[in-house]
Amino acid sequence: MAAPEYSTLVALVQDHPGVLTKAAMLFRRRGYNIASLNVGHSEVPGISRMTIVVEGRGPHIKQCEKQLYKLVEVLKVLDLTDVPRVDKEVALMRVSARSEKRAEVVGIARAFDAEIVDVARDSVIVEITASPYTIDRFLEVAGDFGVLELTRTGVVSMTRGGNGKT
Amino acid sequence: MSDKKQRSGGQIICDAMLSEGTGAIFGMPGGASLPFYDALYQNPQIKHYSMRHEQGAGYAADGYARAMNRVGVCTATSGPGATNLVTSMASAMMDSVPVVFITGQVATDSIGSDAFQETDITGVSIPVTKQNYLVKDVNELPQIVAEAFYLARSGRPGPVHIDVPKDVLLATTDIETPTDVKIPGYRPAGTGHKGMIRRAAEAINKSEKPVILAGHGIAISEAFEELRELAEKAKIPVITTLHGVGNFPETHELSFGMLGMHGMYYANLAVHNCDLIIALGMRFDDRVTGRIKDFAPNASIVHIDIDPAEIEKVVPTAVPIVGDVKATLEVLNPLVEAAEHGPWLEQLRALKSDHPSHEIRESKILLPQRVIRSIYDATNGDAKVIADVGQNQMWASQHFFYDKPLSFFSAGGLGGMGYSLPAAIGVQIAKPDDTVWSVTGDGGLQINIQELAMLAEYNLPVKIAVINNGHLGMIRQWQNRFYDGHLMGAKMHNPDFAVVAEAFGVRGISADSEESANKAIADAMNHDGPVLIDFVVSPDEDVFPMVEPGASLAETVEG
Numbered sequence: 181m182a183a184p185e186y187s188t189l190v191a192l193v194q195d196h197p198g199v200l201t202k203a204a205m206l207f208r209r210r211g212y213n214i215a216s217l218n219v220g221h222s223e224v225p226g227i228s229r230m231t232i233v234v235e236g237r238g239p240h241i242k243q244c245e246k247q248l249y250k251l252v253e254v255l256k257v258l259d260l261t262d263v264p265r266v267d268k269e270v271a272l273m274r275v276s277a278r279s280e281k282r283a284e285v286v287g288i289a290r291a292f293d294a295e296i297v298d299v300a301r302d303s304v305i306v307e308i309t310a311s312p313y314t315i316d317r318f319l320e321v322a323g324d325f326g327v328l329e330l331t332r333t334g335v336v337s338m339t340r341g342g343n344g345k346t
Numbered sequence: 347m348s349d350k351k352q353r354s355g356g357q358i359i360c361d362a363m364l365s366e367g368t369g370a371i372f373g374m375p376g377g378a379s380l381p382f383y384d385a386l387y388q389n390p391q392i393k394h395y396s397m398r399h400e401q402g403a404g405y406a407a408d409g410y411a412r413a414m415n416r417v418g419v420c421t422a423t424s425g426p427g428a429t430n431l432v433t434s435m436a437s438a439m440m441d442s443v444p445v446v447f448i449t450g451q452v453a454t455d456s457i458g459s460d461a462f463q464e465t466d467i468t469g470v471s472i473p474v475t476k477q478n479y480l481v482k483d484v485n486e487l488p489q490i491v492a493e494a495f496y497l498a499r500s501g502r503p504g505p506v507h508i509d510v511p512k513d514v515l516l517a518t519t520d521i522e523t524p525t526d527v528k529i530p531g532y533r534p535a536g537t538g539h540k541g542m543i544r545r546a547a548e549a550i551n552k553s554e555k556p557v558i559l560a561g562h563g564i565a566i567s568e569a570f571e572e573l574r575e576l577a578e579k580a581k582i583p584v585i586t587t588l589h590g591v592g593n594f595p596e597t598h599e600l601s602f603g604m605l606g607m608h609g610m611y612y613a614n615l616a617v618h619n620c621d622l623i624i625a626l627g628m629r630f631d632d633r634v635t636g637r638i639k640d641f642a643p644n645a646s647i648v649h650i651d652i653d654p655a656e657i658e659k660v661v662p663t664a665v666p667i668v669g670d671v672k673a674t675l676e677v678l679n680p681l682v683e684a685a686e687h688g689p690w691l692e693q694l695r696a697l698k699s700d701h702p703s704h705e706i707r708e709s710k711i712l713l714p715q716r717v718i719r720s721i722y723d724a725t726n727g728d729a730k731v732i733a734d735v736g737q738n739q740m741w742a743s744q745h746f747f748y749d750k751p752l753s754f755f756s757a758g759g760l761g762g763m764g765y766s767l768p769a770a771i772g773v774q775i776a777k778p779d780d781t782v783w784s785v786t787g788d789g790g791l792q793i794n795i796q797e798l799a800m801l802a803e804y805n806l807p808v809k810i811a812v813i814n815n816g817h818l819g820m821i822r823q824w825q826n827r828f829y830d831g832h833l834m835g836a837k838m839h840n841p842d843f844a845v846v847a848e849a850f851g852v853r854g855i856s857a858d859s860e861e862s863a864n865k866a867i868a869d870a871m872n873h874d875g876p877v878l879i880d881f882v883v884s885p886d887e888d889v890f891p892m893v894e895p896g897a898s899l900a901e902t903v904e905g
Contacts, residue, residue, distance in 0.1 A: 194531060197480070198468070205472050239658070246655035252477045252497065255531040 186215055187241045187261040188337050191230040192222060194253040202251050203230060212236075212244055216269075216312075216334030227255065231336045237261065264340040267311045270333045272297075273319070276326035277304045285325055292318045303328060311335075350520035355484045355510055356385025359448060362491035362523060363392055368419050370395060370410060370775055372403040376423020377463060379450030381515035395775065395804065398796035400427050402768035404434020405757075405794070407445045409732060409772030411438075412755050415568065417498050418772065421448040425463030428509070429470065433762055435505050436474040440759025441589065442562060444503035446494050447475070451511040454482055468509045476504030484517035489524060496527040501534030502653040503566060535652050537677055538669025546624075546648045546665045547681035553622035555690045556582045559605070559634075562589035563627010563651060569672035570594075570751045573626065576675060580685040583694055585613045587628050588758040592748035602694060603704065605899070606634045608740040611701040611891045614899040616694050617642050625649045627671040630660040631759070640898035650674050701904060703891050704744060711884040712859055714738070714813045718745035720860075721783055721811060724867045729753070729781040730773050734766035734790035737819035740889045742785040764793025767810065771797060774806045781809070781871075788814040788840050795846070801876035802851030809870045810852075810878040812843050815885045823888045828895070847878035858882040 193199050200219055207214050213235040222229040234244060245257045277285040285304060289296055294308035308318055312335050319327065353361065359382065363371065372395045375383045386394050397403040403420040411418030422431050428449040438445045452461040468480040477497050479490045487510070494506040537543075550556060564573050573594055577584045583602045584594040594601055603610035605617050614636075617623065623645045628634070635641040638660065646664035649657055650671055657666040667674060706715045718741050721729070727749055733739040733756040748754045755773065757765035770784035791812055801808055813819075822836040844854030853873055857866040863881055870877035890905035897903075 198472070198478075201469070202472055209473055243655065243659055246659075249531075250653075250655055252529060252532050 184235055185237045187234050187237055187259065188265070188267070188335070189232045189234065189241070189245060189248070190258045190260055190337060191232065191248055191254055192256040193228050193230060193251075194255065195226050195228045196253050199228070199251070199253045200230075202253070203232075203248065206247055206251065207232075207234070207244075210244065210247060212240075216332075218334040218336050220336075231334070233335055260337050260339060265337050266340060267335050267337050268309055269312050269315055269335045270307065270309045271315045271319075272305060272307050272331050273322060273327050274303050274305050274329040275322050276302065276328055278302055281325055285322075288321055294318060350522070352518040352520050354381070354385060354518050355481070355487050355515040356382040357389075358484075358487045358519075358523065359491055359508075359510070360385050360389040360392060362495060363419055364389070365523070366417055366495045368417055369393060371419045371421060372397050372406040372410070372772065373421035374398075374400055374403060374423070374427060376425075376427045376450060378424035378452055378512045379421060379427070379515070381512060382421065382448065382450060382510070385515070395771075395800065397768065398799055399794060400430035401433050401764065402771075402794050402797045402800075404431045404445065404447065405437070405765050405768035406772035406775070408434060408438050408441075408443045408765075409755060409769030410776045411444050411772075413730065413752060413773040413776035415566070415752065417444045417446055417495055419446045419448065423450045423463065424452055424467070425465045428467040429465055432470060432474060433760070435471055435507065437757045437760040437762050437765065438505035439474045439476065441757060442503050442566065443505070444498040445505045446498050447471075447505060447507040449507065449509045450515065451480070451509045453513040454511045455513075457511065468507065471507045474505070475507045478507040478509070480509045481511065481514050484514050484519045485521055487514065488519070488521045492524045492527045493529060497529070497532070501532070535654070535668045536670055536673050538650060538667035538674040540677070542665055542667045543674060543678050544681060546650075546667060546678055549622055549646065549648055549665055550580060550582075550624060551683045551685070554687070555620045556580070556622040556624060556687070557602075557616055557620045558582050558584045559587065559617070559623055559625045559628055560584055560590040560593050561587040561626060561628025563671045564590060564593040565752060566627065567652075567670050567672040568751075569626070569675055572672055572675035572679060576624075576679050576682060579679065580682050581687045581691060582624065583616060583691065585616060587631070587634055588743055588756060590628065591743050591754040592751055595749040596747040597749055602698065604743055606631075607636070607893045608744065608889050608891060609893075609902075610703040610744070611902050611904055612694060612698040612703065614891070614893065614902045615697055615701075617645075618898070618900045620645050623647045625651070626675070627651055629653075629656045635660065635899070636893045636901075637896055637898040640900065642899075703904065706745065709884070712857070712863055712881065714741050714815065714881070714883040714887055715745045716860055717811060717813060717863055717881045717883065718742055718785065720864050720867055721785075722746040724864070724871055725781055725783070729783050730755070730777065731783050731785055732756070732766050732770040732773055734784075734786035735761045735763045736787050736790060737815070737823065737887075737889050738785050738787040738790065738813040741813065763787075763790040766790060767808075768794050768797045770808045770810075771800050771806060774808050775804075782807070784808055784810045786810065786812055787819060788812055788816060788838050788843070789818040791843070792840075798847060798850035798852050798878070805875055807874060808876050810847075810876070812878065812880045814840065814843065814880050814882050815887065816840060817885060819887075820889070826888075843878060843880040852876045852878050854878050854880065856880045856882065
C-alpha cells in the first residue's frame with residue numbers, strides 16, 4: 181500500500197502583511213504540495229506560527245526548509261517530521277441524524293471523544309479535536325450516516341517534552 | 347511641534363540613495379511617481395537618466411550595480427511602468443545583483459479600487475525579488491529604505507522592491523533613517539565554519555586532480571586576490587562559470603576557461619576527470635553541469651557559497667561551507683599546502699593543445715568569433731564587455747580573453763534578450779573612463795533598441811557590436827539540430843542598423859568582411875562618442891563546443 185508520506189514543518193514568522201502569501205507562493209513555485217497549512221499567534225506578540233504539512237519525505241524537504249529561511253520574515257523553521265510530537269486538528273461536521281438515528285450518532289461521537297455542539301431536526305454538528313488520523317477514522321464511520329458538511333482546520337503540532345523551544 | 351527636520355517620502359528615498367553612495371537613478375516618470383520626481387528635482391546631487399522603457403531602466407541599474415559593486419537604483423510609475431520593470435527584477439534576482447526598484451503607486455485610499463494605472467505590483471514582484479514592501483505610512487518609510495539597501499547589498503545580493511503610494515511620497519515625517527539595520531530573521535553568513543574549512547584544506551591537500559570552479563560570488567565578495575593566491579599556491583587549475591568570467595585572468599597559465607553547455611572542451615573534460623571540485627560562489631546551474639547524474643563522477647565536492655539553500659541543492663557535497671567566499675578563503679588559504687600537481691596540469695595542457703576550443707578557423711566569410719577576437723585585439727583586452735543573450739553571448743565569453751575582474755557582464759541566469767544595450771549604458775555611467783562594448787545580436791538589439799537615444803542624449807561613448815546573422819541565432823541552431831531544421835520564427839527581417847543608429851544620433855557603420863570589420867573597430871575606437879557597428883556575419887555559424895541537452899560534460903561536441 182502506497183499511502184502518501186508527509187513531512188511536518190513549523191515556521192515562526194514575523195506577523196507582517198504578505199508573509200502568508202510569500203510562504204504559499206514559495207511552496208507553489210518550488211513544486212511542493214501542501215496537505216495543510218495553519219497560521220495563528222504564537223506565545224510571542226508579533227510572531228505567528230505556521231504549521232505546514234507537506235507531501236513527501238527526504239532531501240527535498242530540507243531544501244524546502246532552506247527556501248523558507250530565505251524569506252526575510254521567517255525567524256525559525258523546525259522539521260518535526262521525525263520527532264515525538266502532538267498533532268491536533270479540529271473538525272466540524274454536520275452529520276445527518278434523523279430522530280431514529282440520532283442516539284447512534286451521539287454514541288459514536290462519544291466513543292471518539294467528540295462533542296455534539298448543535299442539534300437540529302434532521303442533523304447534528306459534531307466537533308472533534310484529535311489527530312488527523314483519528315478524524316479520518318471518525319469520518320469513515322460518520323460517513324455511514326451521511327456527512328452533509330465538513331470543515332477541518334489543518335493540523336497544528338508541538339514536540340513532546342522538552343523545554344518549550346520547539 | 348517637533349524641532350526635528352520634517353522630510354517627505356520622496357526626500358527620504360533621495361537621502362537613502364545619497365548615504366548609500368548611489369548618485370545615479372535610471373527611470374521614467376508617471377502620474378503616481380511625480381512627487382518622487384519633484385524630490386529628485388530638488389536633489390541635483392542625484393543624476394537622473396531618462397530611459398526610454400522601464401525594462402531599460404532596470405537593466406541599466408543592473409549594469410551600474412555590477413560595475414560599481416554597489417546598489418543600483420531605478421524607478422517607474424505605478425501600473426504599466428511597474429509591470430515593465432518585472433523582467434529586469436527577475437534578471438537581477440537570478441544573477442544576484444543589488445538593485446533597489448522604486449515604484450509609484452496610486453494613493454493609499456485608492457488601493458484596491460482598480461484605479462487608473464493601479465496594479466498589485468508587490469503581488470507580482472514577490473517571486474522575483476529578495477524582498478518587497480508596500481509602504482502604507484510615511485512613518486514606516488525610513489526603516490524600509492534602510493532595510494531595502496541593506497538587504498539588496500548584503501548576503502547573497504538581490505533586487506528589493508519598494509512600492510510607494512503617491513500620498514506617502516508627499517506626506518512628511520520627522521522620523522530619521524536608521525543607520526544600523528537589524529532584521530531578526532536575516533543573518534547573512536560571514537566566515538564559514540572553521541571545522542569545515544579544515545576539512546576543505548585536508549581534501550585539497552590530498553587531491554591529485556583538483557579544479558577550482560569560480561563563480562559570480564568571487565566578484566560579489568571581491569575575492570580576486572584570494573582566488574589567485576589559492577590557485578597559485580597549490581597549482582590548481584581554475585575554471586569559471588559564465589558569471590565567473592574575468593574573476594581569474596584568462597591568460598594565466600592556470601586558467602582553463604569557462605565550463606558548461608558552451609564551455610571550452612578542455613574545461614568540461616577537466617571537470618569530468620578531476621578528483622576534487624572546489625566550488626567558489628557558484629550554484630551548479632543546469633547549463634554548467636550537463637546531465638547531472640554523470641557530472642564529475644570521480645570528484646568529491648567542496649562547496650563554498652553564502653546561500654545555504656544552494657548547498658546540496660543540485661549535487662551531493664562532501665564539504666559544505668556556508669560563508670562569504672573572500673572571508674572564507676582568507677582562513678582556508680593558509681591551511682592549504684603548496685603543491686605542483688604536475689602530471690594533472692600536463693594532462694590538461696595536452697588536452698588544451700589537442701582541443702583548442704578558443705581557436706578560430708580561417709574563413710572568407712566574416713565569422714562572428716573573429717569579430718569578438720578583433721575587438722579583443724583592438725582594445726588589448728582593456729574593455730568592459732556586456733553581452734546580450736544567445737550566440738553572441740557565448741562567442742563574447744569564448745573569444746575575448748578577460749584578464750580583469752568585472753570586465754564581462756551578462757544576464758546569465760534569466761537569459762533575457764535585450765540586456766546588453768541598457769546594461770552597457772549603466773556600466774558606462776558607472777565607469778565613464780572605461781571602454782565599454784555592448785556585444786549584441788540583431789535579435790537582442792531590437793528588444794531594447796529605443797535606448798540608442800540615451801547614447802546620443804548623454805553622449806555616452808558606448809561601442810555597440812551587432813553580431814548580425816539575420817536570425818535569432820541560437821534558435822536557428824537548436825531548430826537545425828534538434829527539430830529537423832524546421833526553422834520557425836528564427837529568421838529576422840531586419841532594418842539597416844547603421845541607418846537606424848544614425849537616426850538616433852549615434853554613428854553607424856556596417857562591416858561584412860574581416861578587413862572592413864577591423865577598420866570599423868578602429869574607427870569606433872577613435873571616435874569620441876557612441877558608435878554602432880553592424881557586423882554582417884555568416885548566417886550559418888553555430889556555437890561550439892556544445893553539450894547537447896541531456897548530455898554529460900564528457901560528451902562535449904566540438905562542431
